[in-house]
Amino acid sequence: MEALVREMQDPENGVPVRQQKMFLTSIPYAFMGYDLIEWLMDRLSIEESEALSIANQLCLHGYFFPVNDTKTLTVKDDSSLYRFQTPYYWPWQHKAPDNVEYAIYLAKRSLRNKQRHGLEDYESDALASLHKNLKGKWDFISMQAEEQVRLAKERKKGDKIVGDSQERAYWRVHRPPPNQFTPLEPCPVPSRDRQGIKPKKRTVEDWQREVDYLKKSLARTRMKMSQACESLCNYWETFSEYDFFLHPALPSNPWVSEDTTFWQLNSAIVDLPTEKRIKRWAISIEELVSDPTGIQEFTTFLEKEYSHENIRFWIAVNRLRRSAHSQVAKKVNEIYEEFLKPGAPCEINIDGKTMEIVQRGLKNPSRFTFDAAAEHIYMLLLKKDCYPRFIRSDHYKSLLERGIQPAHKKRFFGFGGVAKKKSSTAAPPNPALLAQTPGIASVPQPGTLSRRRGSDRSLTGSAHELAITSVKEVSSKVPHSHSQNNLNETQYSVTVYRGDMPTEGLTMDVDMREPSTSGRDDALAQKYIQ
Structure with a gap:
């Protein structure tokens, strides 16, 4: 910075x-703001904003100062006047x-014209503090201030x-x-090595401490x-199933929707918890006791086993740790009277x-x-x-059997989505019920079924796990599609699928002109056609 300022003061370059001139007053050895900015732009090959920033930094460090602007230390890109500070007063x-x-x-300023040289609030406070701290030297300070004011009156x-x-x-x-920001903050105290001071010799106590x-x-x-890494992998394998950001929260994700069913099913205390929540209790006892519903079910089981005093004592001690200080002595005595005193109603075994x-x-509760x-x-x-x-x-097994299994909500429209295929463990169709349906003789074995073509959607809703993928119109003699008579005269050939596999040769011809004698068969046929 000083090297750059010295180049600025070069008489030629x-x-x-x-x-x-400023208000009919001559200011010697001054320069304008835009002359300084242009010189910095040419000398450093920088833009105007960068040159203005560098000029402000130099002014804040005290290398030059604005003339007749006593409020701020900023450089303006205009005809404002500035002067270089004497090198003796440079910061370093x-x-x-x-x-x-x-x-x-x-x-000195307090003795001069208060309209032009009056002290600001912080300066008045500083003057009062200095007068109090330098009371022994104040006569000398006053004399110097008066002399400098007298000399200033004689100047131009x-x-x-x-x-x-x-x-x-x-x-x-x-x-x-x-x-207010100042760049001349005190530097950190240099280390002993830089000061040339040798480090202190270590004693026996220092070595013993180390x-x-x-x-x-x-x-x-x-x-x-x-x-x-192994622990992290084990943790991932154990708890990834319960991460609702990796596996969708059922019945719907409350973080992306306004449905609050998930919070209701997983609230602190519920009458019947979800199946996933019950399975998590089997991971460790920490997972069980961290769930209020888990503690409640655990206590119910221990009451049947006549050993519930253990869990009750453990819960009471945990509540004691979170109690108000004024209640600690009282609760300590209550716990001792109930669980530890000889002959207590719920005495524990320690x-x-x-x-x-x-x-x-x-002695000191x-x-x-x-x-x-x-x-x-x-x-x-x-x-243990x-x-x-x-x-x-x-x-616990009955809780698992009765646990709620939230399911996805049905969507009204399935545009752009592909439903999940049914699992291979689904129950096979009942041959007896299929035999009651006219036109269906038998169900081929899974091994003889061919792969399904076209859409891979697996539709549900049939009691026999059947899915209808296409309805082919056999009759081609349909003069008008809006004629009800023609619609009643139309025959339909229905292809039946079992799961995702087509049942080759298993078809059903439905004649709409003659309703079936059995109401059940008629309803089933209508469902297949839809």
């Missing part, structure tokens, strides 16, 4: 500096000013304007207003990258060592008084004994 050539110099400057008007602008710009750089730290680091559990820890904690007992109950009784019995119990 620098920025044109000359005597300028001049030592930062002290508070005494700033106090003299503020006291142009020199007065330049001197006041230079001094105001200098203090704007080094004592900026509050909340040894203890390294021992703790060796004992810290770490996981290899291969093990982390070992003597855990009981000693609880007894010591009762806190949220964590029963943590050891809760950990003992959770790990040894609930996780009660939870496996719950997963193998008839109670």
Whole structure:
């Protein structure tokens, strides 16, 4: 930056500096804003906006200052006048000013014309603070300020304007207003190596402290990258089925629609949970106890097994941890009276060592008084004994059988969509019911069926898992399509499919002129035709 400013001050190739006129006052050695911008554009081969930005940065650092503009340190691309700052006051050539110099400057301005040189609010506060802190030197400060005011009166008007602008710009750089950006922030304290100070010699205590730290680091559990990837793959295989962003949420995705059925089916407490939610309980006991409905069903099962005091104690300890501080002592006593006191109504079974820890904690009740007992109950009784019995119990199996299975909502129009094919495990059609339908003799074996042509949609709705894909009109003697008589005289040949496989040779001719004697056969035929 200083090298660039020195090039600007070159008498031949620098920025044109000359005597300028401002309100009938001559300003010596000044230059205009657009002369500076043009010089930067030619010298650095940059655009006007870049040149204006560089000029503003140089002005903020105090390399030149605006004449008679005491409010801001900005460069304008117009005929505004500017002057170069004396190199002695450049930021990296001049030592930062002290508070005494700033106090003299503020006291001098307070003695001059208040309309032109009046102090701003932050400057008045700074003057009052300096007067209080530099009370022993204030006589010297006042004398210096009065002398500088007297000398300023003897100067020419142009020199007065330049001197006041230079001094105001200098203090704007080094004592900026509050909340205003300044590039001359204090640099970070250099390190000991840069200062030339040798590092402090380490003592035995320092080495012992480092040894203890390294021992703790060796004992810290770490996981290899291969093990982390394996754990991630196992997690993916286990929980990908329950990710509603990978697998669509049934019956509809509430994140992309206004249907709230999904939230209703998966609320915290429900009378009958969904099948997927029940299956998730079998992954681990953590999945079970993190679900309020799961805890409720788990407690119901343990009540049948006459061991529900364990889960009730564990729930009470968890509630104690989230209780208000004023209620902790009361709840600690209630838990002890109900679960741990000899002869308690719901006494739990813990070992003597855990009981000693609880007894010591009762002397100073806190949220964590029963943590050891809760950990003992959770790990040894609930996780290793009660939870496996719950997963193998008839109670859990009945929940699975009665679990809700949300299905996709039927779409009114299926434009552009392809429905999923029916699974191969679908129940085969009943031959007895098919034999009752006129024109259908028997159902061929799946192995003899050929591949389906055309559309691959699998339509559902028939009780016999049949799908009709095409209806061919046999009669070609139809004079008019709107004639009801002609429609009644038309015969239709219906091709029957089983699942996705056509039943070759299995057709049914329907004559609309004569309704069938059986209402059931007639309804079935109408359905096939539709």
